[in-house]
Amino acid sequence: xxxxxxxxxxxxxxxxxxxxxxxxxxxxxxxxxxxxxxxxxxxxxxxxxxxxxxxxxxxxxxxxxxxxxxxxxxxxxxxxxxxxxxxxxxxxxxxxxxxxxxxxxxxxxxxxxxxxxxxxxxxxxxxxxxxxxxxxxxxxxxxxxxxxxxxxxxxxxxxxxxxxxxxxxxxxxxxxxxxxxxxxxxxxxxxxxxxxxxxxxxxxxxxxxxxxxxxxxxxxxxxxxxxxxxxxxxxxxxxxxxxxxxxxxxxxxxxxxxxxxxxxxxxxxxxxxxxxxxxxxxxxxxxxxxxxxxxxxxxxxxxxxxxxxxxxxxxxxxxxxxxxxxxxxxxxx
Numbered sequence: 001x002x003x004x005x006x007x008x009x010x011x012x013x014x015x016x017x018x019x020x021x022x023x024x025x026x027x028x029x030x031x032x033x034x035x036x037x038x039x040x041x042x043x044x045x046x047x048x049x050x051x052x053x054x055x056x057x058x059x060x061x062x063x064x065x066x067x068x069x070x071x072x073x074x075x076x077x078x079x080x081x082x083x084x085x086x087x088x089x090x091x092x093x094x095x096x097x098x099x100x101x102x103x104x105x106x107x108x109x110x111x112x113x114x115x116x117x118x119x120x121x122x123x124x125x126x127x128x129x130x131x132x133x134x135x136x137x138x139x140x141x142x143x144x145x146x147x148x149x150x151x152x153x154x155x156x157x158x159x160x161x162x163x164x165x166x167x168x169x170x171x172x173x174x175x176x177x178x179x180x181x182x183x184x185x186x187x188x189x190x191x192x193x194x195x196x197x198x199x200x201x202x203x204x205x206x207x208x209x210x211x212x213x214x215x216x217x218x219x220x221x222x223x224x225x226x227x228x229x230x231x232x233x234x235x236x237x238x239x240x241x242x243x244x245x246x247x248x249x250x251x252x253x254x255x256x257x258x259x260x261x262x263x264x265x266x267x268x269x270x271x272x273x274x275x276x277x278x279x280x281x282x283x284x285x286x287x288x289x290x291x292x293x294x295x296x297x298x299x300x301x302x303x304x305x306x307x308x309x310x311x312x313x314x315x316x317x318x319x320x321x322x323x324x325x326x327x328x329x330x331x332x333x
Contacts, residue, residue: 016204017300020211025224028216037213044206045281046177051202052140053181054192067131070263074113074135075142077250077271082109083150085245089238097234098227100294103155105238107283108299110150112143114273121310125317127265135270140278144175147278148286210280211296218293227294239302243309246272265317269310276303 029037086109090102097105115136122132185192227235250271254264279299287295 016208017211020208021215024212024215025219028219029213030216030220034213034216037209037216041206041209041213041284044202044209045284048177048202048206048277048281049144049175050177050181051192051198053178054184054188055181055196067128067134067263070128070131070259070266071135071138073254073257073259073267074270075139077246077267078113078139079110079142079146079150081246081249081271082242082274083154085109085242087154089241097231097238098294101227101231101235101298103287104295104298105242106154107151107286107295108239108274108279108302109242110147110154111274111279111282111299112147113139113270114275114277115140117307117310118270118273121269121314122266124314125265125269126262127269127317128260128262129266131263132266132270135266139270140275141178143275143278144178147282151286207277207280210284211300214280214284214292214296227297235298236301236305239298239305243272243302243305247309247313269314272310273306274299274302276300 028034083106086106090106094102113136118136119129119132123129181188247268250268251264254267259267276299280296283292283296283299
């Protein structure tokens with residue numbers, strides 16, 4: 001495919017998710033098959049977080065965390081700003097969407113940042129890549145513990161609740177495998193480096209399995225009858241408003257706080273992302289039943305929206321001259 005057309009080609013992973021939703025709509029998992037899909041998905045989630053713990057470079061993370069001011073700012077955007085924005089919107093406009101969609105929005109706002117796309121966009125925009133690596137890694141480590149607690153607080157404030165068993169399942173299915181994988185690094189780090197494809201396949205395969213199981217239950221529960229086109233459009237608008245607020249606050253706030261251009265870029269791209277890879281497995285553990293499909297729908301929409309907007313934003317940053325570049329050129333004349 002020519003390079004000029006390659007940028008317009010659909011992402012294979014996004015295509016797989018869309019096709020999975022279509023498959024679940026027309027051929028939802030039911031009965032014994034749904035039980036099998038559930039067990040396989042649980043096993044895939046355990047393997048996924050084990051591999052993530054195995055791949056986490058401890059020395060690089062510790063070195064990057066020395067820029068504590070940068071990381072506190074990014075973590076504040078991820079785990080304080082986002083939840084406050086989501087809570088404010090859900091409290092101000094409760095009748096705008098069904099309760100399960102608002103729960104999905106609140107869950108989205110409590111998730112950790114992405115890893116791959118945060119680092120990639122920071123690199124494209126010529127920002128602090130080392131800081132982005134450390135911040136994204138720290139966000140995902142902390143999020144395994146912090147996200148369920150934030151979700152519990154937000155959901156209770158919205159008239160719902162999460163049982164202790166749901167948080168305990170997060171510990172068993174996410175935290176324990178993650179810690180076990182990280183402790184196995186001295187013996188398996190080289191093997192992991194040689195088999196990076198395994199982590200990628202597990203990562204994406206787990207999401208596809210979880211989406212299929214969740215939307216199968218949602219279809220059987222009548223999600224497409226409960227969400228008309230107008231409701232879908234409102235959900236798009238809510239996700240766009242949340243993303244716009246966070247991007248504006250991180251951009252102008254980091255500038256007012258006196259961060260360098262490189263750090264500002266890392267704050268914008270790490271502080272405005274939400275992880276689909278961590279979110280869908282975590283939602284499957286924390287929530288159950290036919291409402292799960294509606295709860296992960298805002299995350300799926302927001303994920304695509306953040307990729308498209310941040311790709312455009314990263315190119316804008318990259319096109320801007322670096323500070324001092326004009327002065328250096330003038331000095332050479």
